[in-house]
Amino acid sequence: MFNRMISWIDQRFPLTSFVKHDLTGYPTPRNLSYWWNFGFLAGFVLVLQLATGIFLAMHYKADSGMAFDSIQHIMRDVNYGWLLRYLHATGASAFFVVVYVHMARTLYYGSYRKPRELLWWTGQGLLLLLMAISFMGYLLPWGQMSYWGAAVITNLFRATPFIGDQVVIWLRGDYGVGDATLTRFFALHYLFPFIIVGGVVIHLIALHTVKSSNPSGINLADKDNIPFHPYFTIKDMFGLGVYLLVFFVFVFFFPNAFIEAANNIPANPMQTPPHIVPEWYFLPFYAILRSVPDLIGGVVAMGLSVMIFAAMPYMDRSRIPGGAHYRPLYRLQFYIFIIAIFVLGYVGSQPVTDNIVLLGRGATLVYFACFLFLPIISKVEERMLLKRGLPPAVRAMVEGEKA
Amino acid sequence: MSGSDTIDNPERRNFLGKITTVAGVTGAAAACWPFVNSMNPSSDVLAKATTEVDLSNIPPGGEHSVAWQGKPVFVVHRTPEQIKNAESSNGSIDPEADSKRVLKPEWLVVVGICTHLGCVPNRDPEGGWLCPCHGSMYDASGRVIRGPAPKNLEVPTYSFVSDNKILIGKA
Amino acid sequence: MINHRSSKRFCLVLLLGLLPLFANASEEKLDESPIPTDRASIQRGAEEVVTTCGGCHGLKYVKYSDLLTLGFAKDKVDGWRGPLPLDAALKPQMSADDATASFGVAPPDLSLMAAAREGGGHYLYSYLTGYHINDKGELTNSVFPVTRMPDVLGLSGITDPKQRAEMEEKAKDVSAFLIWAADPHAQERKHLGYYVLAYVFVMTILLFLWKKQIWHDIDRQPKIE
Known part of the structure; x- marks a missing residue:
């Protein structure tokens, strides 16, 4: 019966060949570490955000007079409304944690390098969409932080040449952030996630064309590849369990860790809260914005700080195969970069003082230097490693690959 | 591709795998409940499941419309004459004794929705109702006396909390 | 081997980076003494808020019926709500206009007060007990110096330690109720x-x-x- 059903489908839809190509027969390097779980986790968080978001939208009202009240309605009256909202709010932060780790893994192990440029760029596009979605979603509770966050960020578009002021008004549909802004942010906050779903499909098609990279950074011999299912389905499920343990601790016991106190005050266009900070996942970029003492310069620097990742495949000039742990200079640079990001995150969370500004500028320079010096560093490193002789492990693999 | 053959072998789908699958599916099913339940009426809607009506302001012969669960409910203070009329017959289309339709003869409580297609009937001077949509008529007990409506006006569950206060929606 | 070591180092760097997130302490020094979470304290706090604070402050997201679920008898809640329906929000006795005329500002709604202030319940407790006479002989509050609210518990004038302790208990109960009200x-x-x-x-x-x-x-x- 079951077999007949499958063959009925197969005559009309490539089900069996899909399962074979992408699951049971999809070759995956057997040495993938747990750092490779985060792509799957990002997919899981996306689904959970979609589900909770759709059910929240059944109770939320995108009207500046009712939005704040409708959140309290969800929190107090709707059955399990508090759970849906805390899952969604915590999920937003979790999404960035997972995606940032996913990106750090890609950088560390050189997974962005040829032939995975398109994979990397589609990922970059997904990151931009995610940032836009989270920014728009943050306005919806219509609290003080929502309002002033949206006011400041939409104001960044004043840096648009010639028509800056008009662009800002166009974005808001009002002279300030108002009802029109809220309603359109809601419409787009609902739409964009489905575009992300489409982007994820493209990301996965690209992945299944070039296959996963692995910690060695070298394409493994066939014998060292194992099918995705069941090996990596079970490994991903175990990783999901660990992830959920951490996630649920926040959802059930510290749900307000990612909700600013000031956002429990309804939006008031007449009064800015004393200390406004963006959500933690924007802090490094916000710090870069503040480090440049010029509106346009700051906006350009901030945009560049996000977009410059796309240039990585061409910045990295080294021909030495392998991830950062075979490349001492690149590895050092990776850690310096990570530290610079955390310093920037700290700077972004602090009120502006002379020392903080100085620290922020230093970290901004280091941040960009990590990218801009990469072509030179990777070349110098390549020459150094060739002169010293490749590490035996790498040489063995290179030779194994040839044979 | 080593290992794929060992996995396709059904003997490998052992006890551990079964128990994990069952536990996982159970958990996933349970996780659906908050989502499903969030679509049920919320507590503020449920709070409107009952409506309290103060009868002291309704004079004999007077009618008061109140909203109960989003529907109109007619609360009528009947005059002795109307009570006599109502008790004198059992209605024609959907026969029912007046005593079965009231808790106290002077108070009639009915859901103000025509049993034909759901319009709200208008009060007529004789103490009954006339539906504006298709002309159904109801008597002073809310019983249908002219079609097309098939049934008498529905009597909601209600109770007297005190002599001049009723609670609609709770017996 | 290398793989393992560098993974660990990577984790360490990530964890170190998270530190500033938690070090984000609020600027005022709040009294961190624990706020009770038991039902009895919350009930005492609720009664205090309804009868005393309710003169000026409303709680628009808390309904009289919520007080029933807190365990109050129906008669008591009926007495508080008067002619208002059971699912009405807790309304201040004084209108916002009258209050503005008397105090210069409209008294804020208290439903979310515990969530809307950095420090939550500790902020509320420190605020309620923070009234004192400063060097210049003026009444002031240590966590919110420009407050317009009078010293309701009268702590600035109490010298008897026993009476003071009693009032501090009361402030804790009120904070406990407001924490509940912000996140029931x-x-x-x-x-x-x-x-x-x-x-x-x-x-x-x-x-x-x-x-x-x-x-x-x-x-x-x-x-x-």
Whole structure:
């Protein structure tokens, strides 16, 4: 019966060949570490955000007079409304944690390098969409932080040449952030996630064309590849369990860790809260914005700080195969970069003082230097490693690959 | 591709795998409940499941419309004459004794929705109702006396909390 | 081997980076003494808020029916609500205009006060007990110096330590109730949280064992550097 059903489908839809190509027969390097779980986790968080978001939208009202009240309605009256909202709010932060780790893994192990440029760029596009979605979603509770966050960020578009002021008004549909802004942010906050779903499909098609990279950074011999299912389905499920343990601790016991106190005050266009900070996942970029003492310069620097990742495949000039742990200079640079990001995150969370500004500028320079010096560093490193002789492990693999 | 053959072998789908699958599916099913339940009426809607009506302001012969669960409910203070009329017959289309339709003869409580297609009937001077949509008529007990409506006006569950206060929606 | 060591270092760097997130302490020094969470304190606080604070402050997201679920008798709640329906929000006795005329500002709604201030309940407690006479002989508040609210508990004038302790208890009860009012499902949430975590924990162990079993043959192959 079951077999007949499958063959009925197969005559009309490539089900069996899909399962074979992408699951049971999809070759995956057997040495993938747990750092490779985060792509799957990002997919899981996306689904959970979609589900909770759709059910929240059944109770939320995108009207500046009712939005704040409708959140309290969800929190107090709707059955399990508090759970849906805390899952969604915590999920937003979790999404960035997972995606940032996913990106750090890609950088560390050189997974962005040829032939995975398109994979990397589609990922970059997904990151931009995610940032836009989270920014728009943050306005919806219509609290003080929502309002002033949206006011400041939409104001960044004043840096648009010639028509800056008009662009800002166009974005808001009002002279300030108002009802029109809220309603359109809601419409787009609902739409964009489905575009992300489409982007994820493209990301996965690209992945299944070039296959996963692995910690060695070298394409493994066939014998060292194992099918995705069941090996990596079970490994991903175990990783999901660990992830959920951490996630649920926040959802059930510290749900307000990612909700600013000031956002429990309804939006008031007449009064800015004393200390406004963006959500933690924007802090490094916000710090870069503040480090440049010029509106346009700051906006350009901030945009560049996000977009410059796309240039990585061409910045990295080294021909030495392998991830950062075979490349001492690149590895050092990776850690310096990570530290610079955390310093920037700290700077972004602090009120502006002379020392903080100085620290922020230093970290901004280091941040960009990590990218801009990469072509030179990777070349110098390549020459150094060739002169010293490749590490035996790498040489063995290179030779194994040839044979 | 080593290992794929060992996995396709059904003997490998052992006890551990079964128990994990069952536990996982159970958990996933349970996780659906908050989502499903969030679509049920919320507590503020449920709070409107009952409506309290103060009868002291309704004079004999007077009618008061109140909203109960989003529907109109007619609360009528009947005059002795109307009570006599109502008790004198059992209605024609959907026969029912007046005593079965009231808790106290002077108070009639009915859901103000025509049993034909759901319009709200208008009060007529004789103490009954006339539906504006298709002309159904109801008597002073809310019983249908002219079609097309098939049934008498529905009597909601209600109770007297005190002599001049009723609670609609709770017996 | 290298792989392992660098992974660990990577984790360490990530963790170090998270530190500033938690070091984000508020600027005022708040009294961190614990706020009670038991039902009796919350009830005492509720009564105080309804009868005293309710003169000027409303709680628009808390309904009279919520007080029933807090365990108050129906008669008591009926007395407080008067002619208002049971599902009406707690309304201040004084209108916002009158209050503005008397105090210069409209008294804020208290429903979310515990969530809307950095420090939550500790802020509220420190605020309520923060009234004192400063060097210039003026009444002031140590956490919110420009407050327009009078010293309701009268702590600035109390010298008797026993009486003071009594008032501090009262401030704690009020804070306890306002914490409840800001997040009435907190207890249900934590309760459910224990079950969910227990389930996920068991599930994770099962998945780990199953993973070990499936990977058994692969794990015995020589490691790839």
